[in-house]
Amino acid sequence: MSTMPRRKFIQLSAVTAAAYLATPGREVRADDLPHLSPDDPMAKAMKYTHDTSTVDAGSRTNPAADQNCANCALVQGADGDEWRPCQIFPGKAVAANGWCSVWAPKA
Numbered sequence: 001m002s003t004m005p006r007r008k009f010i011q012l013s014a015v016t017a018a019a020y021l022a023t024p025g026r027e028v029r030a031d032d033l034p035h036l037s038p039d040d041p042m043a044k045a046m047k048y049t050h051d052t053s054t055v056d057a058g059s060r061t062n063p064a065a066d067q068n069c070a071n072c073a074l075v076q077g078a079d080g081d082e083w084r085p086c087q088i089f090p091g092k093a094v095a096a097n098g099w100c101s102v103w104a105p106k107a
């Protein structure tokens with residue numbers, strides 16, 4: 001059995017995890033991130049949804065029906081992943097089939 005006090009172990013673990021996630025040059029992986037909740041105040045403000053098919057086309061900034069997070073210029077991570085980081089919602093993963101009012105076409 002370890003002689004390290006439990007509290008100290010938890011503190012060291014938290015610091016190590018934070019340092020790992022904040023390492024410059026380290027690619028952010030959606031697996032590391034909690035999923036963005038549509039109930040998050042920022043998500044609500046941007047009309048984020050996990051399912052783009054539920055969006056009223058009249059509320060889209062562009063009328064294209066095929067807008068989703070996977071084809072947005074602001075999404076990060078790997079093509080084909082179900083959940084991906086997004087520049088608008090740092091620290092959270094968005095659904096590839098999601099959408100928000102900030103959607104922008106890839107160049």
Ligand code: SF4
Nearest residue numbers: 069072075086100103
């Ligand atoms: Fe999805 Fe783009 Fe909105 Fe991010 S900015 S949530 S990738 S539509």
